Amino acid sequence: MDRRKFLKGSILLSGALTLNPLNLFGRNSEEQLSFKGKIAKNIIFMISDGMSNGTLSMANLYSKNILGKETNWMNLYLENKASRALMDTASASSIVTDSAAASSSFGGGFRVKNGSLNVGVNGEHHLPIWQKFKKKGKKAGCVTTVTITHATPAGFCVNSAKRSAEPDIAEMYAELGFDVMMGGGDEFFNPEKRADKKDVYAAYQKKGYQILKNRSDLNNIDKNKPVLGVFNTGALPYTSDKNTSADLQNKPTLAEMAKAAIDQMKDHKEGFVLQIEAGKVDWAAHANDVSALLHDQLSFDEAIKVVMDFAEKDKNTLVIITTDHGNANPGTIYGADATKNFNSIAKYKCTNEFLLNNIKPDFNLQQIKDWIVENNQFSVSDEEAKHILNFYQGLEKDEEGLYNYKKLPYKAFSEIQKKHNSVGWISMDHSGDYVELAMYGPGSELLKPFVKNTDLHYLMLEATEVENKF
Known part of the structure; x- marks a missing residue:
């Protein structure tokens, strides 16, 4: 059987491209x-x-x-x-x-x-x-x-x-x-x-x-x-x-x-x-x-x-x-420290999902800063910690997890991480x-x-x- 012909008439790989x-x-x-x-x-x-x-x-x-x-x-x-x-x-x-x-x-x-x-x-x-x-x-x-x-x-x-x-x-x-x-x-x-x-x-x-x-x-x-x-x-x-x-x-x-x-x-x-x-x-x-x-x-x-x-x-x-x-x-972003920043991801101890789901609404700013240092090995400012904490105000218990990623600060935290790991995203x-x-x-x-x-x-x-x- 000629395998090139036995499906003749199908739409297999149709089009003008003929390059090998x-x-x-x-x-x-x-x-x-x-x-x-x-x-x-x-x-x-x-x-x-x-x-x-x-x-x-x-x-x-x-x-x-x-x-x-x-x-x-x-x-x-x-x-x-x-x-x-x-x-x-x-x-x-x-x-x-x-x-x-x-x-x-x-x-x-x-x-x-x-x-x-x-x-x-x-x-x-x-x-x-x-x-x-x-x-x-x-x-x-x-x-x-x-x-x-x-x-x-x-x-x-x-x-x-x-x-x-x-x-x-x-x-x-x-x-x-x-x-x-x-x-x-x-x-x-x-x-x-x-x-x-x-x-x-x-x-x-x-x-x-x-x-x-x-x-x-x-x-x-x-x-x-x-x-x-x-x-x-x-x-x-x-x-x-x-x-x-x-x-x-x-x-x-x-x-x-x-x-x-x-x-x-x-x-x-x-x-x-x-x-x-x-x-x-x-x-x-x-x-x-x-x-x-x-x-x-x-x-x-x-x-x-x-x-x-x-x-x-x-x-x-x-x-x-x-x-x-x-x-x-x-993707990785151009900069003098791009390689060093990217390699710092190896220091991350967990996913952002784990990190963010273990922040509680009653955390103070120092607890958030300490938690991020513990898990990502970099420091955030008081302003950044406050921005993260704002996402947890009024959050119901059943609103945690990945498929609530637009309620928990996944995007906000990735923007903070970008300053340290030189990785950017176009969307979610x-x-x-x-x-x-x-x-x-x-x-x-x-x-x-x-x-x-x-x-x-x-x-x-x-x-x-x-x-x-x-």
Whole structure:
């Protein structure tokens, strides 16, 4: 079968661009050329949610300056291992997408309105790609650092008019029989936390699933049973908080979940497909939280190593590494002390979320100043401390946390930090930038230098020679 023609008539990578990515980016290694024409048995699709290009750049700068090494993502470029492109991330309703529409572009192959999952502008349902691969006999799974029912994993798996229907999505996964699902979101499975008191865990167990709750459970997985791993209420903790808290050591890293998922599915005769998402990179960008952002991006980078270690040995796996959209567009700012300032982020002991949520309305100015010195190793003025404290006057107890980032002083504190770390942000929301995309393995030679997000759906089908007839 001629893989170049069997999807003839699809919208795969259409347009006027005809440049060969081998020529554009100088990729000519024998290893990469050896994949040409080979069918991908497996696909691992990696998404650092909300990763602006500045996030990728700063993570590599931090890794080089503080850890003394290039990131695994940058090494793919430096070692000439990956095809590379820019990707347009728009949705059907805006040049700036949300995660649901973005994931649906990958998952369903069509652009949908922000907020929906594989439900078109006229109500039509687009079959998600992990269901397509399940119908062809492959195993399928998702792992994430946010709730497993969140928009990005759901976009590869289900149809839903509303991304917020996470209790329903939790039930859909069991009905569809996905093989490995790991992340947070206990409140959508636990009868004590669901509004309808339904025991969704019991529904999974009835279908033969093993339920994982702690990091240690990853070491005792039955290879013959599907897996549901739910390791937290809500999202998993930020990496930079987890690294400094003994209480959070029972939560797995993204790399650990990725390895467990690969090990669980890698011996399947028909192959497997796996989505791996660093979901809290997006949350950190929303909060202009530089420590949270960099350490969760570096955690994603450790998952890249796990994936590449497997893929380079396996030779039959297409690896896709990208983001669904930019967010907040952080970047380093010119100045005489820019390098020193940026490197000072290594002294931060926690995320801004932890720091700000532990300031109380009855703090005095000195307590705020001491708390910031303790956790960020720099001093603020009385005026700055007073500005921060003003945000807490009249704040209700249930108004704490990330999704109240416009009530707590996330933006104000990031502006104070900017004077000391030389990192600026353009907003606290998604952006419409073209984003970075890398591919390795069989099918990577199909990548053109500039693509739309929907193109990846059809590229995955072509790389595996799965015809788009469902």
